[in-house]
Amino acid sequence: MSxxxxxSWEKVPRLPAGHFxxxxxxxxxxxxxxEIDNIFSKAWRFACHESxxxxxxxxxxxxxxxxxxxxxxxxxxxxxxFLNVCSHRGGKLLTEPSGNARLITCFxxxxxxxxxxxxxxxxxxxxxxxxxxxDSMGLRGLRTAVKxxxxxxxxxxxxxxxxxxxxxxLDQFSEMLGTTLLEVFHYNRAVLDCNWKAWHETNMDLYHExxxxxxxxxxxxxxxxxxxxLITFENxxxxxxxxxxxxxxxxxxxxxxxxxxxxxxxxxxxxxRFVDLFPSTAxxxxxxxxxxxxxxxxxxxxxxxxxxxxxxxxxxxEHRQARQxxxxxxxxxxxxxxxxxxIAAEACADSFRNQxxxxxxxxxxxxxxxxxxxxxxxxxxxWGDRTGRDPGNPIxxxxx
Amino acid sequence: xxxLKRLLEREAVRPLIGGAGLALDDGDFARFLGYCDDPFNxxxxxxxxxxxxDMTWLEHDREGLIELFKSLPEHLQxxxxxxxxxxxxxxxxxNVDGFLVVTSPFVVHHTNLEGQTHTxxxxxxxxxxxxxxxxxxxxARDVMLDTRDLGIGLHVPI
Ligand code: FES
Ligand SMILES: [Fe+2]
Numbered sequence: 001m002s003x004x005x006x007x008s009w010e011k012v013p014r015l016p017a018g019h020f021x022x023x024x025x026x027x028x029x030x031x032x033x034x035e036i037d038n039i040f041s042k043a044w045r046f047a048c049h050e051s052x053x054x055x056x057x058x059x060x061x062x063x064x065x066x067x068x069x070x071x072x073x074x075x076x077x078x079x080x081x082f083l084n085v086c087s088h089r090g091g092k093l094l095t096e097p098s099g100n101a102r103l104i105t106c107f108x109x110x111x112x113x114x115x116x117x118x119x120x121x122x123x124x125x126x127x128x129x130x131x132x133x134x135d136s137m138g139l140r141g142l143r144t145a146v147k148x149x150x151x152x153x154x155x156x157x158x159x160x161x162x163x164x165x166x167x168x169x170l171d172q173f174s175e176m177l178g179t180t181l182l183e184v185f186h187y188n189r190a191v192l193d194c195n196w197k198a199w200h201e202t203n204m205d206l207y208h209e210x211x212x213x214x215x216x217x218x219x220x221x222x223x224x225x226x227x228x229x230l231i232t233f234e235n236x237x238x239x240x241x242x243x244x245x246x247x248x249x250x251x252x253x254x255x256x257x258x259x260x261x262x263x264x265x266x267x268x269x270x271x272x273r274f275v276d277l278f279p280s281t282a283x284x285x286x287x288x289x290x291x292x293x294x295x296x297x298x299x300x301x302x303x304x305x306x307x308x309x310x311x312x313x314x315x316x317x318e319h320r321q322a323r324q325x326x327x328x329x330x331x332x333x334x335x336x337x338x339x340x341x342x343i344a345a346e347a348c349a350d351s352f353r354n355q356x357x358x359x360x361x362x363x364x365x366x367x368x369x370x371x372x373x374x375x376x377x378x379x380x381x382x383w384g385d386r387t388g389r390d391p392g393n394p395i396x397x398x399x400x
Numbered sequence: 401x402x403x404l405k406r407l408l409e410r411e412a413v414r415p416l417i418g419g420a421g422l423a424l425d426d427g428d429f430a431r432f433l434g435y436c437d438d439p440f441n442x443x444x445x446x447x448x449x450x451x452x453x454d455m456t457w458l459e460h461d462r463e464g465l466i467e468l469f470k471s472l473p474e475h476l477q478x479x480x481x482x483x484x485x486x487x488x489x490x491x492x493x494x495n496v497d498g499f500l501v502v503t504s505p506f507v508v509h510h511t512n513l514e515g516q517t518h519t520x521x522x523x524x525x526x527x528x529x530x531x532x533x534x535x536x537x538x539x540a541r542d543v544m545l546d547t548r549d550l551g552i553g554l555h556v557p558i
Contacts, residue, residue, distance in 0.1 A: 052450075052451065060450070096449065097449050097450045098449070098450050098451070098452060184451060185451070185453065185455070186455055186457075187448050187450045187451050187455070188446075188455075188457075188548055188549075188550075189548065189549050190549050190550065190551055190552070190553070191549060191551070192551065192552070211476060212476075213471065213474035213475045213476075251471075252467055252470075252471070253464060253467035253468065253471065321456075324456055324459075325459065328456070328457060328458055328459070332457050332458075332553075333457055333550040333553035333554065334444060334457050334458040334553060334554055334555070335553070336471075336475065336555065338553060339476075339477070339478065339552050339553035339554060339555060340475065340476040342551070342552035342553060343476055343477075343478065343552050344476075346552065
């Protein structure tokens with residue numbers, strides 16, 4: 001056999017529909033705009049963890065679909081979300097990424113808002129007709145719902161409720177996230193030169209275990225591939241369907257990991273479980289510590305990643321330090337795994353940017369065991385349903 | 401006499417901090433460890449304005465660093481070269497006799513395989529330097545990073 005010819009390279013793969021994806025889904029500006037309009041402006045999305053807003057009036061800014069949002073705990077303890085935009089002339093209201101704001105005062109003409117989103121003050125209101133009055137000048141509110149401590153938001157007022165959207169996808173995390181108060185101890189952002197899906201694919205693709213030195217040595221052989229269980233859910237979510245195992249002794253400096261701090265509720269130090277929530281949030285637990293990452297598209301070729309690490313709220317300093325250590329072994333900007341995933345996402349973006357790469361193959365069929373690509377296929381099925389485009393041929397020649 | 405002592409300390413510290421930086425730039429980790437005490441403690445710390453908390457992003461003792469350096473060839477790493485611009489700013493006595501606290505602002509530039517250079521990170525080294533023995537060495541390094549977006553991140557100490 002020899003290298004492939006031009007026609008062979010560019011030909012649509014002879015694979016069943018859904019088993020390959022065109023490179024254009026990462027680069028085409030119209031496809032991108034469709035994603036913003038039909039996915040990010042419509043679906044529920046993870047915004048932050050409840051522990052980031054412990055007290056009334058605590059707020060957290062969130063980037064979403066090109067917009068800045070304020071998640072704030074009201075004086076009634078409820079978490080609400082607003083566009084971070086003044087009703088008057090569009091002043092950006094809050095700029096610090098987090099804080100406590102009993103009153104939100106716009107810097108520009110000093111209109112004020114409260115934690116329920118109501119406009120509470122307009123200087124010299126007498127200059128306006130009755131159309132411009134406090135009563136009608138509140139902030140734009142967004143739907144907000146909290147599940148197992150995770151705060152989700154939706155721009156679309158017509159979206160089905162959060163429970164319907166999530167379905168059973170968070171069940172394997174309900175004990176871990178929902179029975180003990182957890183707390184975010186790690187947060188970092190990184191802007192990558194790649195499409196948001198290229199990042200999220202690193203979470204959905206198990207086959208790339210082979211890329212990571214740590215996973216080659218601790219995970220690939222830790223249990224028979226056919227005993228692994230993967231699962232896909234309605235609405236494009238997927239994840240582990242039973243715990244995968246890690247054998248830390250395979251990687252010398254991880255040996256003994258987990259002996260120094262109790263695992264999170266409902267798990268074992270050597271358990272590995274994950275869920276990939278559509279469109280772009282992954283929750284990954286490795287026994288003693290859990291990571292939540294979210295990808296926010298900034299452009300077809302730019303993605304904001306936010307990574308959180310969580311431990312148990314109120315735990316001893318010793319336990320916290322151990323969890324932090326376990327977190328940093330795999331994750332964070334100096335982790336052994338995360339930089340490798342980022343390199344992978346940017347490297348594939350390089351290939352698709354000028355259409356050198358034409359298709360990516362997601363055709364591993366292992367009956368939801370081993371390193372099946374079923375989670376990727378479930379994602380792209382939902383992606384296709386929402387954008388009205390075929391992931392294998394997103395620019396239909398008939399309508400282009 | 402005291403002034404002279406301080407001056408000599410400062411002069412002794414400069415090639416230590418500078419040499420350790422050059423060793424890291426060269427990826428010569430054995431040479432870097434030659435500048436470090438046994439025991440040695442290394443941390444990368446970052447203040448999070450998002451969480452209003454201090455974070456630790458990397459922490460190793462000497463053995464941990466040795467294991468990390470040994471494992472590097474197996475890992476997929478950022479390619480190219482780092483260049484640390486380190487300036488020793490202050491050299492102060494610590495509250496333990498014979499040890500100094502040395503604060504050095506730094507800028508790390510990354511040069512990629514195409515030869516383009518960009519700023520990767522800025523911050524400060526807060527070093528504890530052991531002056532007791534003839535060999536002047538780093539006993540502890542806290543890297544206080546200002547930069548929080550490190551792009552694809554790093555497998556090696558800053
Ligand atoms: S823009 Fe906010 S008060 Fe005028
Ligand atoms: Fe990975």
